[in-house]
Amino acid sequence: MRIFVTGASGWIGSAVVPELINNGHQVLGLARSDASAHTVAAMGAEVLRGDLNDTDVLRAGALGSDGVIHLAFVTPSMSEAATRTDAEAIETFAAALAGSGKPLVISGATLVTPGRPATEHDELVAAGPVAARIANMRAALAAAETGVRTSLVMLPRSVHCEGERHGFVPQLIATARAKGVCGYIGDGTSRWPAVHVKDAATLYRLAVEQAPAGSVLNAVGDSGVPVREIAEAIGRHLDLPAHSLPAEEFSGMLVRLLSTDMPASSTITQQLLGWKPTHPGLIEDIEQGHYFR
Numbered sequence: 001m002r003i004f005v006t007g008a009s010g011w012i013g014s015a016v017v018p019e020l021i022n023n024g025h026q027v028l029g030l031a032r033s034d035a036s037a038h039t040v041a042a043m044g045a046e047v048l049r050g051d052l053n054d055t056d057v058l059r060a061g062a063l064g065s066d067g068v069i070h071l072a073f074v075t076p077s078m079s080e081a082a083t084r085t086d087a088e089a090i091e092t093f094a095a096a097l098a099g100s101g102k103p104l105v106i107s108g109a110t111l112v113t114p115g116r117p118a119t120e121h122d123e124l125v126a127a128g129p130v131a132a133r134i135a136n137m138r139a140a141l142a143a144a145e146t147g148v149r150t151s152l153v154m155l156p157r158s159v160h161c162e163g164e165r166h167g168f169v170p171q172l173i174a175t176a177r178a179k180g181v182c183g184y185i186g187d188g189t190s191r192w193p194a195v196h197v198k199d200a201a202t203l204y205r206l207a208v209e210q211a212p213a214g215s216v217l218n219a220v221g222d223s224g225v226p227v228r229e230i231a232e233a234i235g236r237h238l239d240l241p242a243h244s245l246p247a248e249e250f251s252g253m254l255v256r257l258l259s260t261d262m263p264a265s266s267t268i269t270q271q272l273l274g275w276k277p278t279h280p281g282l283i284e285d286i287e288q289g290h291y292f293r
Contacts, residue, residue: 001025001026001066001067002025002026002064002065002066002067003028003065003068003208004027004028004030004065004067005027005028005029005030006030006061006068006069006070006071006072007030007072007073008027008031008040008043008071009029009035009037009039010071010072011159011163011167012071012155012197012200012201013072014039014043015197015200016069016200016204017043017044018043018044019198019202019204019205020208023205025205027044027045028045028061028064028065029045029046029047029048030048030050030051030052030058030061030072031047031048032049032050032051037049048061051072052085052088052089055088058092058093058096059095062093062097063096066103067103067105067208068093068097068103068104069105069207070093070104070105070106073086073107080132083132083133083136086136087132087136090136090139091139093143094146097143097147098143098147098148101148102148103151103207103208103211104140104143104150105150105152105204105207105208106136106140106150106151106152106153107152107155108134108137108153109130109155109157110154110155110156110193110262110264111264114261116263117193117263117265118218118262118263118264118265119267119268120154120216120217120265120266121268124137124138124141124216126138141216144213144214148213149211150214151207151211151213151216152216153200153203153204153207153217153219154216154217154218154264155200155219156193156194156218156219156221156222157193157194157257158192158193158194158195158225158282159195159197159200160195160197160282161285162290163290164291168192168253168257169234169291172234172254173234173238173292176235176238179245181242181243181245182238182240182242183231183243183245183249184228184230184243184244185227185245185250185255185258185259186244186259187244188229188231188244189226189261190226190258191223191225191261191262191263192227192230192262192282193218193220193222193263193264194221194222194281195219195220195222195277196221199221199275199277199279203217203269203273203275206273206275217275218264218265218268218269219269220269220277221279221281222282223263223264223265224261224262224263224264225282229283233286237286238292247259
C-alpha cells in the first residue's frame with residue numbers, strides 16, 4: 001500500500017514511517033519545512049511539501065494514496081485554531097476517500113472513565129476542555145458511513161522511548177531538576193496509561209492494514225502506572241527524593257495529569273487485530289537511563 005502520513009517527521013511519525021516501510025508499504029510524508037522534508041526523505045519516504053492548512057495539498061496526498069494516517073497537529077493542540085484546522089483536515093481526507101473503502105487512521109487520546117480502566121467501547125462524549133477534539137474524532141468515525149474505512153488510535157498519556165524530548169516524562173524530569181524533588185500530587189496513586197512508541201507504530205500499521213471501519217483502538221501497553229512510581233524511578237536516576245507536593249507546584253497540564261486516575265485497557269484492540277505490546281514498559285524504559293543523558 002501507498003500510505004499518506006501527516007506528521008511523518010514527528011515523534012510518533014518517526015516510528016510509524018519505518019514500521020510501514022519495513023513491512024512493505026510505500027510512504028508519502030507531509031513536510032512543512034526543509035528540516036522535516038530531510039527527515040522524511042532520510043527514512044526512505046517520498047516527501048509532499050505543505051501543511052495542515054493547505055487543504056489542496058492534503059486532498060492530493062489522500063487521492064494519490066491507498067490510505068491516510070493522520071498524526072500531525074497544530075500547536076498548541078488544544079487551541080481553537082488547532083482543533084479547527086484538525087477538523088478541516090479530517091473533513092478533507094474523508095471527502096477525498098469517500099466511497100473508496102480506503103483506510104483513514106486518526107489519532108486520539110485514551111479516555112478517562114472514573115472508577116475503572118477506559119475501554120475501546122466507551123462513548124466519545126464531546127464535553128469539557130477536550131470537547132472540540134472529541135468532536136473531531138466522532139466526525140472521523142462518521143466517515144465510515146460514506147465508504148471510508150476509518151479508525152481511531154487512542155494514545156495514552158505517555159508514548160515513551162529513547163529520544164523522547166517533549167512528552168510528560170521529560171516535563172516531570174525538568175520539574176524535578178528545577179525543584180530538587182521528584183513530586184507527585186496527593187498520595188501518588190493516580191495512574192497513567194503508557195505505550196512504547198514502537199508498539200504504537202505497530203498498531204498504526206495494523207490499523208491501516210486491517211482495522212474494520214469505525215474501530216476505536218487503544219494503544220496501551222501499561223494499563224496504569226502510579227505517578228508515585230514514575231516519580232520514584234526518576235528520583236533514583238537524579239538522586240533526588242520523591243514525595244507529594246501541592247498542586248500549585250506544577251504547571252499546565254501536569255496538574256490534571258498527576259491528579260486524575262486515568263487507566264485504560266487495550267484488551268479489545270489486542271483481540272481484534274492481534275496486536276501485542278512487546279517493548280519495555282514505562283518504568284523499565286525510565287530505568288534504562290536514556291531520559292537523563
